[in-house]
Amino acid sequence: MNTRQSEEKVTITDIAKASGVSKSTVSLVLNNSPLVRPATAEKVRATAEQLGYVYNRSAANLRQGVSNVIGMVVNDLSNSFFVELLIGAERKMLESSYITLLAHTAEDQNVQRQVLASMREHKAAGIIICPSFETPAELVTSLRQWGLPFVTVMRAFEGEETDFVGADNYVGIQMATQHLIDLGHKDIAFIGRNSTYAVSMERLRGYSDCLEKNGITPNTDWMIETAISLAGGKDGMSRLLDQTHRPTGVVCYNDLIATGALSELGNRGLKAGEDMAIVGSDGVAGSAYCSPPLTTLALEPEHLGEVASEMLLARLKNPDAPPMKYLLKPKLIVRDTCGAKRANR
Amino acid sequence: MNTRQSEEKVTITDIAKASGVSKSTVSLVLNNSPLVRPATAEKVRATAEQLGYVYNRSAANLRQGVSNVIGMVVNDLSNSFFVELLIGAERKMLESSYITLLAHTAEDQNVQRQVLASMREHKAAGIIICPSFETPAELVTSLRQWGLPFVTVMRAFEGEETDFVGADNYVGIQMATQHLIDLGHKDIAFIGRNSTYAVSMERLRGYSDCLEKNGITPNTDWMIETAISLAGGKDGMSRLLDQTHRPTGVVCYNDLIATGALSELGNRGLKAGEDMAIVGSDGVAGSAYCSPPLTTLALEPEHLGEVASEMLLARLKNPDAPPMKYLLKPKLIVRDTCGAKRANR
DNA sequence: CTGAAAGCGCTTACAG
DNA sequence: CTGAAAGCGCTTACAG
Numbered sequence: 001m002n003t004r005q006s007e008e009k010v011t012i013t014d015i016a017k018a019s020g021v022s023k024s025t026v027s028l029v030l031n032n033s034p035l036v037r038p039a040t041a042e043k044v045r046a047t048a049e050q051l052g053y054v055y056n057r058s059a060a061n062l063r064q065g066v067s068n069v070i071g072m073v074v075n076d077l078s079n080s081f082f083v084e085l086l087i088g089a090e091r092k093m094l095e096s097s098y099i100t101l102l103a104h105t106a107e108d109q110n111v112q113r114q115v116l117a118s119m120r121e122h123k124a125a126g127i128i129i130c131p132s133f134e135t136p137a138e139l140v141t142s143l144r145q146w147g148l149p150f151v152t153v154m155r156a157f158e159g160e161e162t163d164f165v166g167a168d169n170y171v172g173i174q175m176a177t178q179h180l181i182d183l184g185h186k187d188i189a190f191i192g193r194n195s196t197y198a199v200s201m202e203r204l205r206g207y208s209d210c211l212e213k214n215g216i217t218p219n220t221d222w223m224i225e226t227a228i229s230l231a232g233g234k235d236g237m238s239r240l241l242d243q244t245h246r247p248t249g250v251v252c253y254n255d256l257i258a259t260g261a262l263s264e265l266g267n268r269g270l271k272a273g274e275d276m277a278i279v280g281s282d283g284v285a286g287s288a289y290c291s292p293p294l295t296t297l298a299l300e301p302e303h304l305g306e307v308a309s310e311m312l313l314a315r316l317k318n319p320d321a322p323p324m325k326y327l328l329k330p331k332l333i334v335r336d337t338c339g340a341k342r343a344n345r
Numbered sequence: 346m347n348t349r350q351s352e353e354k355v356t357i358t359d360i361a362k363a364s365g366v367s368k369s370t371v372s373l374v375l376n377n378s379p380l381v382r383p384a385t386a387e388k389v390r391a392t393a394e395q396l397g398y399v400y401n402r403s404a405a406n407l408r409q410g411v412s413n414v415i416g417m418v419v420n421d422l423s424n425s426f427f428v429e430l431l432i433g434a435e436r437k438m439l440e441s442s443y444i445t446l447l448a449h450t451a452e453d454q455n456v457q458r459q460v461l462a463s464m465r466e467h468k469a470a471g472i473i474i475c476p477s478f479e480t481p482a483e484l485v486t487s488l489r490q491w492g493l494p495f496v497t498v499m500r501a502f503e504g505e506e507t508d509f510v511g512a513d514n515y516v517g518i519q520m521a522t523q524h525l526i527d528l529g530h531k532d533i534a535f536i537g538r539n540s541t542y543a544v545s546m547e548r549l550r551g552y553s554d555c556l557e558k559n560g561i562t563p564n565t566d567w568m569i570e571t572a573i574s575l576a577g578g579k580d581g582m583s584r585l586l587d588q589t590h591r592p593t594g595v596v597c598y599n600d601l602i603a604t605g606a607l608s609e610l611g612n613r614g615l616k617a618g619e620d621m622a623i624v625g626s627d628g629v630a631g632s633a634y635c636s637p638p639l640t641t642l643a644l645e646p647e648h649l650g651e652v653a654s655e656m657l658l659a660r661l662k663n664p665d666a667p668p669m670k671y672l673l674k675p676k677l678i679v680r681d682t683c684g685a686k687r688a689n690r
Numbered sequence: 691c692t693g694a695a696a697g698c699g700c701t702t703a704c705a706g
Numbered sequence: 707c708t709g710a711a712a713g714c715g716c717t718t719a720c721a722g
Binding site for chain 2: 691692693694697698699700
Binding site: 021024 | 707710713714715716
């Protein structure tokens with residue numbers, strides 16, 4: 001790269017002059033159009049390089065009416081599940097020469113509104129959104145009206161058919177619950193009930209239905225309402241352990257809750273997998289390094305992120321295709337906190 | 346918002362016509378210029394709203410030569426330290442009405458080069474960068490040549506005076522090591538040596554110097570080289586425990602390593618804080634929920650992220666100010682893995 | 691305080 | 707395969 005010229009801004013007009021072709025041809029070359037003779041293209045590219053040319057995306061965006069940025073709206077980056085999802089999605093986008101405009105809403109509706117508006121102003125080509133708590137279904141209407149393609153991740157909008165990537169929460173939690181039952185547990189609690197949050201209710205229902213299917217009457221005292229966080233998990237376990245009649249097993253809403261619960265167990269000198277069986281959900285990278293290693297459900301967040309990107313890319317190519325859905329079927333990862341390995345000895 | 350009109354794209358020209366002023370005035374109003382009479386501004390704003398106007402940033406960027414996006418280049422999102430840093434930085438930027446273009450390099454030089462080039466094309470107003478492993482100092486030259494303001498986070502460039510936000514690694518690790526020595530340990534190992542990585546060498550030096558200052562001869566067999574990851578920590582601890590002469594305390598490069606080490610300890614039926622004293626570094630949110638809770642160094646990643654944003658914002662306001670530095674002094678957080686609480690009983 | 695005019699750097703039909 | 711021309715929607719001096 002020639003350092004001197006790169007200081008002054010060089011445009012396609014300069015390249016055109018220097019290489020003896022028209023602006024149009026330069027533009028075509030820059031966009032890898034097959035219309036240009038290879039020899040010409042090569043010459044143009046060499047000139048661009050030599051002049052220290054930098055493509056100006058703002059100009060292209062203005063002209064074309066869209067940009068090559070993809071908005072990524074994430075509700076909770078303090079949960080590694082969403083971080084891993086973000087990593088997968090971002091990597092895939094980069095491979096397709098898009099770049100990610102990130103916004104962390106921290107479950108705040110106002111922030112979500114603000115960033116979405118900003119992404120619209122930036123002429124984002126599309127949006128991947130993990131909606132924050134209690135996002136009204138009208139958001140879907142707005143996004144459509146704006147002509148902004150989007151795929152929804154993990155949290156579906158009630159009554160709306162949108163492109164969606166998620167996991168089968170109901171089936172997953174049933175597998176987790178059944179696993180505990182198969183190990184001989186009858187007194188099983190659930191930590192992470194959150195009535196304002198559809199996914200929580202879905203998982204709770206999976207837990208509850210599974211108990212009933214096995215002839216066990218669900219105990220509402222054991223459906224612990226907490227914040228979805230490490231602190232919430234710890235607090236939830238604490239409240240559970242303070243009850244006079246303790247359960248022997250616990251299904252946790254997710255790995256964050258499970259990790260917090262494990263921590264409280266340790267504080268009380270109790271051992272997961274021996275004194276109490278614990279199962280999480282999500283299969284976050286850290287779950288394998290809990291002490292003891294956490295039995296959980298693999299939801300493959302990074303994979304889900306990649307799928308979300310691919311789906312959005314497909315949507316951009318084909319705006320009128322029918323709504324797409326990807327529902328991952330969780331797999332049980334048996335590690336130590338459920339006690340299965342001990343039981344097998 | 347009027348739904349019908351928002352479908353066709355309305356521009357400032359439309360607003361100008363509809364409200365009986367010139368384009369210039371509309372532009373001034375949109376940018377909150379004090380030059381416009383309040384009554385006029387109000388009228389213009391109402392018209393804009395009514396027509397369903399959407400500001401077109403691409404046009405503004407083209408005209409102004411810069412955008413309102415800030416590039417955030419992060420080396421390792423699988424380390425919560427950087428995630429928390431990102432959260433802090435992003436929130437601060439949003440408050441200042443910037444929006445974050447995120448790139449995760451996953452310690453890959455090629456990806457880093459690619460995303461930086463892309464951010465340049467997008468006319469990013471500035472960059473916050475946590476450089477990936479072995480980033481050559483020439484990157485600084487490029488960035489300067491490009492006229493792209495940036496602040497470097499955590500990893501400084503050797504021989505380059507750049508705006509920098511980081512922590513005093515040397516002093517921090519000495520505090521951690523001294524804490525173990527004060528608890529009576531003499532045989533202290535270090536997990537997370539990585540000779541290609543300056544921060545690791547800095548922390549290793551803090552550990553080593555602290556031992557010597559206390560009349561203890563450092564044992565190179567106990568300076569465990571590993572990947573900086575959960576797996577690396579687990580593996581490092583495993584190799585340490587396989588040695589015939591085991592240490593009684595371990596200083597870990599960071600919380601990721603410490604968490605992995607804790608996990609291996611648990612697998613072997615050993616208890617941190619009793620059979621082996623462990624200290625981490627970084628003070629990631631999850632460190633409080635390890636089992637047992639991790640004694641570590643508070644580096645306040647979220648705060649560092651905020652500081653990085655503020656520093657970049659200051660730099661944008663004042664391009665010619667001398668280089669700025671922020672070096673956080675770590676604080677020791679005593680929890681359970683060091684055994685101090687037991688010792689005090 | 692407000693308006694008329696120029697121009698930022700691209701892309702895209704349209705000719706040839 | 708290549709060129710001339712128009713225009714995307716803003717902002718910014720410059721007048722008044």
